[in-house]
Amino acid sequence: MPTAPLDPQTILDVDPWLVENTAAIVARHDVFRKWKDSIEQHEGGYDAFSKGYLKMGLNVAQDGTVTYREWAPNAVDAVLTGDFNGWNRESHRMTKNEFGVWELTVPPRDGVCAIPHDSKIKISMVTPSGERIERLPAWIKRVTQDLSVSPVYDARFWNPPDDQTYTFKHARPPQPRAARIYEAHVGISTPEGRVGTYKEFTANILPRIRDLGYNTIQLMAVMEHAYYASFGYQVTNFFAASSRYGTPEELKELVDTAHAMGLTVLLDVVHSHACKNVLDGLNLFDGSDHLYFHEGSKGRHELWDSRLFNYGSHEVLRFLLSNLRFWMDEYMFDGFRFDGVTSMMYTHHGIGTGFSGGYHEYFGPGVDIEGVVYLMLANEAMHELYPEVVTIAEDVSGMPLLCIPASKGGVGFDYRLSMAIPDMWIKLLKHKQDDEWEIGNIVHTLTNRRHGEKSIAYAESHDQALVGDKTLAFWLMDKEMYTNMSDMTEMTPVISRGIALHKMIRLLVHSLGGEGYLNFEGNEFGHPEWLDFPREGNGNSFHYARRQWNVVDDPLLRYKYLNAFDAAMNHTEDKYGWLSAPQAYVSLKHEGDKVIVFERAGLVFVFNFHPTNSFSDYRIGVEEAGEYHVALTSDEKKFGGFDNVDVNSKYFTTAMEWNGRKNWMHVYVPSRTCLVLAKN
Numbered sequence: 001m002p003t004a005p006l007d008p009q010t011i012l013d014v015d016p017w018l019v020e021n022t023a024a025i026v027a028r029h030d031v032f033r034k035w036k037d038s039i040e041q042h043e044g045g046y047d048a049f050s051k052g053y054l055k056m057g058l059n060v061a062q063d064g065t066v067t068y069r070e071w072a073p074n075a076v077d078a079v080l081t082g083d084f085n086g087w088n089r090e091s092h093r094m095t096k097n098e099f100g101v102w103e104l105t106v107p108p109r110d111g112v113c114a115i116p117h118d119s120k121i122k123i124s125m126v127t128p129s130g131e132r133i134e135r136l137p138a139w140i141k142r143v144t145q146d147l148s149v150s151p152v153y154d155a156r157f158w159n160p161p162d163d164q165t166y167t168f169k170h171a172r173p174p175q176p177r178a179a180r181i182y183e184a185h186v187g188i189s190t191p192e193g194r195v196g197t198y199k200e201f202t203a204n205i206l207p208r209i210r211d212l213g214y215n216t217i218q219l220m221a222v223m224e225h226a227y228y229a230s231f232g233y234q235v236t237n238f239f240a241a242s243s244r245y246g247t248p249e250e251l252k253e254l255v256d257t258a259h260a261m262g263l264t265v266l267l268d269v270v271h272s273h274a275c276k277n278v279l280d281g282l283n284l285f286d287g288s289d290h291l292y293f294h295e296g297s298k299g300r301h302e303l304w305d306s307r308l309f310n311y312g313s314h315e316v317l318r319f320l321l322s323n324l325r326f327w328m329d330e331y332m333f334d335g336f337r338f339d340g341v342t343s344m345m346y347t348h349h350g351i352g353t354g355f356s357g358g359y360h361e362y363f364g365p366g367v368d369i370e371g372v373v374y375l376m377l378a379n380e381a382m383h384e385l386y387p388e389v390v391t392i393a394e395d396v397s398g399m400p401l402l403c404i405p406a407s408k409g410g411v412g413f414d415y416r417l418s419m420a421i422p423d424m425w426i427k428l429l430k431h432k433q434d435d436e437w438e439i440g441n442i443v444h445t446l447t448n449r450r451h452g453e454k455s456i457a458y459a460e461s462h463d464q465a466l467v468g469d470k471t472l473a474f475w476l477m478d479k480e481m482y483t484n485m486s487d488m489t490e491m492t493p494v495i496s497r498g499i500a501l502h503k504m505i506r507l508l509v510h511s512l513g514g515e516g517y518l519n520f521e522g523n524e525f526g527h528p529e530w531l532d533f534p535r536e537g538n539g540n541s542f543h544y545a546r547r548q549w550n551v552v553d554d555p556l557l558r559y560k561y562l563n564a565f566d567a568a569m570n571h572t573e574d575k576y577g578w579l580s581a582p583q584a585y586v587s588l589k590h591e592g593d594k595v596i597v598f599e600r601a602g603l604v605f606v607f608n609f610h611p612t613n614s615f616s617d618y619r620i621g622v623e624e625a626g627e628y629h630v631a632l633t634s635d636e637k638k639f640g641g642f643d644n645v646d647v648n649s650k651y652f653t654t655a656m657e658w659n660g661r662k663n664w665m666h667v668y669v670p671s672r673t674c675l676v677l678a679k680n
Contacts, residue, residue: 003033011409014452015400017359024363025401025409031369032376032406035317039377043318046381052322053239053330056101057139058121060159064108066115070137071315072286073100075125080104081134082121082157084114089124089132099315117159118142127287136237136280138292138319141330143224143236143280144243153226153236153280158248166249170259172334175388178579179264179415179516180570182214183461185221186245186254187228188531189521191549193542195228198250202257205521208549209263212524212563213570216264216390218337220462222251223270226277228545229533231462232268233339234275234306236282238323241331248331255332264334266390267327271320271378272340273306283307292316301343303351311344311374320374321381328386335382335390338413341402342395344371355397362399372411379412380405390414392456403453415516418455420445421509422464429475434497434611439589439596446513447583457513459506462520465531467544473526473562476501481528485551485558497611499558500641500672502526503565503634504607507674510569511605512584512598517573525552525563561640568639572632572676576601587621587659595669597659599623603631604677606669614644614670621661624679625653628665631678635670644670651677 006029008022018025043049056069068080078094081087084106094102102123106114115121124134136143142158145151189205190196209217221232224240232242241251258265274292275281282292293299293307301308310316327333343349347368355361375393382389383405393402393413404410424445428437449455460472473481476498484495510517528551532544552559573579581601588597594610597620604622608615622628628651635641651665658664669675 003036005030005033006409011401014404014408014410015450018400021359021363028367028369028372029406029409032373035373035377036380038314039317046321046384049318050321050325050381050385052318053139053326056318056322057137057141057239058115058157060113064111064113066106066113068094068104068106068137070094070102070123070139071100072102072123072125072291074127074286074288074291075102076128077126078102079124080106080121081124082115083119084116084121084157094123113159115157115159117161118156120154121157122155125286129287131287133284133287134279135285138282138285139239140237141239142243142248143240145226151226153224155280160249164249166252166256168252168256168332170256172332172388173259173262173264175334175390176215176264177577178573179216179390179392179456179518180214180573180579181216181218181266181456181516181518182209182212182521183218183220183518184209184521185231185462186219186242187221188545189547191546193546195244195542196546198246198254201245202250202254204549206254206258206261206263210261212567213574214519215262215574216266217258218266218268218392218518220268222267226275226280229535230275231466231533233270233304235270236275236277236280238274238282238319239326252331259332264390265332266335266337266392267331267333268339269324269327269336270339271309271323271374272338272343273301273304273308276300276305276307292319301349303349304343308349311368311370317374317377321378324378324382325385328382328389334388335386335392335414337392337394337417338375339394341375341393342397344368344375345395345397345399346371350396357398359400361397375411375413376406380407383412392417394419398450400450401453403450415454415456415514417461417518418449418457418514420448421457421513422460425459425472425505426464426469426475429472434609435594437594437609439591439594439609442508443512443586443589443596446509447586449514454516455514456516456518457509458518458520459509460520460523461518462531465520465523465527467530467532469530471523471527471530472505473498473502473523473528474530477526481526485528487556487558495558497672498526499561500634501609502562503639504609504672504674506566507569507605507632507634507676508596508607510573511578511600511603511676512586515579517579519566522547524566525559527551528559558640561638565634565639568632576603576631576678578603585623587661597621599661602679604628605674606667606677607674608669608671610671612671614668614673616668617666618669619658619664619666621657621659622653622663622665623661625655625663627652627680628677629680631676633673633675635673635675641673642670644668645673645675650680
């Protein structure tokens with residue numbers, strides 16, 4: 001049954017300000033409808049179309065028969081070669097169908113698979129010019145790298161025997177009512193100067209994440225990438241889990257163990273571009289420039305030095321949608337954070353472009369309709385096939401309808417990342433004295449999001465942790481982190497300020513900034529060093545490509561206070577649910593006092609950012625009358641505070657309007673302190 005056309009009124013019901021752009025949105029939706037109907041008519045719908053990995057690449061039947069299929073229309077000859085046939089370029093020739101797909105069946109030998117598990121393989125092809133080229137299969141599920149021999153990856157035939165195959169034991173947890181995300185990288189998760197492993201992450205890091213109160217993990221750099229220092233953003237092999245950290249079975253165990261802890265696991269998926277490697281990537285795969293990518297300059301990202309997918313190609317859509325399905329089915333991931341969505345949605349890829357918020361920027365000639373439509377198809381397919389899936393867009397542009405379903409004219413994500421928030425904090429800490437902070441601007445940045453579209457707020461992510469930038473802890477405390485973070489030393493003004501503001505900033509972002517929250521691994525306790533992967537510029541050192549868990553585990557160091565507050569913040573949210581509540585009502589933004597007061601989920605939040613002034617009997621407005629108590633305060637000793645706030649105090653409202661609220665009450669709020677009050 002053909003997909004129904006989009007009613008323009010549906011768009012206006014979501015956002016009346018789009019009235020001048022309904023025609024453009026309907027036209028975009030028409031392109032989406034044509035693709036969806038074509039997939040339904042010719043492929044049997046999303047379910048069948050996204051199972052391409054069960055047909056393409058190397059697949060093994062129960063009797064050990066191997067069927068190999070590869071899309072390479074430019075090739076005039078193709079052969080499967082490897083350890084199993086002595087790298088013979090004649091014995092296992094493939095046949096080509098009318099769609100440019102090469103196929104070969106390798107029967108079992110003596111009742112077992114003729115290609116040994118974990119043995120090396122390649123596809124050898126001949127181009128129309130007579131040149132012989134050799135590539136790693138595009139759908140390969142396992143590649144390994146031996147840097148002592150060559151940086152080029154080897155393709156491996158991954159077909160472990162039953163007793164070595166990991167079997168999932170735990171069901172996926174239900175979709176969290178609001179995502180509290182721990183962004184993590186397996187390789188840097190050890191304190192030692194080396195690459196960490198899946199097994200170590202499972203044993204050592206998953207319990208930390210659970211105990212901190214996060215309900216979602218976002219795993220970076222899992223899709224195989226040739227260059228470790230690319231942070232996983234130069235993907236060579238889209239169906240292969242990075243072998244740097246261990247085997248596919250060990251990654252499955254990691255995800256399954258996380259599920260047993262009730263944790264949702266998201267994959268940082270990179271469909272915005274691909275590594276330009278030829279020998280072990282997709283570039284020039286069949287000798288042509290335009291197989292998976294656009295031809296010429298349109299198919300190259302000038303800043304990332306990588307290849308750009310042709311989202312208007314039927315086979316490219318099969319490859320990418322099947323890639324999402326593969327990670328959901330094979331590894332039991334629960335969803336995706338889509339990297340580089342801005343690059344996908346605009347022909348200029350966001351390069352040299354500042355987005356003012358004008359709607360002409362989102363629906364004009366700069367929009368890449370094919371890229372937007374791919375994201376619509378991907379989101380709808382995943383949500384239809386997995387109703388509990390979570391998808392997050394990394395978009396700096398502010399595209400309207402990004403987190404609205406395709407059926408209503410949107411792109412279909414569940415959340416967007418609020419990328420302006422960390423930039424604001426960096427500018428404040430870099431350029432403004434504390435008494436120059438503009439409270440109104442802080443609140444505006446935290447609340448300036450599209451109504452009805454969910455946002456993930458964060459004070460800092462991996463971007464701010466990378467060398468060349470500074471984490472919030474570094475901006476706040478700098479070199480004193482190395483000399484004055486011991487409880488055996490006097491609390492200096494710099495450390496006192498740093499610990500106080502680190503807690504306040506994170507709670508303010510958590511409670512006011514969105515419908516979800518994100519933290520990058522280690523930042524919760526103010527990790528004392530930046531992140532820098534081994535590369536030529538640092539002598540290929542692993543010194544900064546690690547996480548120093550020892551500093552937070554040391555009871556004599558003050559990092560423990562930030563860690564404890566982070567856990568308390570998450571557990572308090574879990575109890576009261578402010579992230580899933582409607583957006584906060586801000587009743588006070590006092591520039592002179594540097595005080596912010598707002599209500600959300602029945603809680604009253606009070607922040608005093610003043611560097612020196614404490615306020616006793618400070619009158620604040622409260623909507624709900626009654627008796628209140630302290631649910632959380634940054635001033636407790638266990639959080640590195642001074643215990644000036646009595647956590648056993650009771651607060652009573654008076655029935656008189658104040659700051660636009662029906663009641664008021666007095667609170668004591670010391671300088672650089674925040675408190676959360678809950679009704680008894």
